[in-house]
Amino acid sequence: MSDPQETLSVVRQEIETAVEAILTAATAGLRELPAISNCDTAAAERLERHLLQILESCAFQDLTGQRLTQLGGRLSGEASPDRQPDPLLNGPALQGQGLDQSTADRLLLES
8 A cells, every 4th residue: 555545545445344244233232122022043043143243343453554654664764665565564455456365265275
């Protein structure tokens, strides 16, 4: 990521997407509560899925935190343009840049 404005835009979009997923899953989970109180096993399983979606969506905090740390380093002058960073330590890539998930999965399985 080279443009601070682009970084801020990505962080903003990631936060909006995650918050929307959290709100949607929480609302759906709340709708399941009456059926669960009537011992509906299928409703309990749906509630579990909704709660897992909430937990997964909370991962945005890690990604946005990394992006904001990178941005803060650039803005404070800690990131020198003439220094080549380790490509494996450059944080989350923007959509369409860096490794795709299947490539990252293969790397993890091969090690």
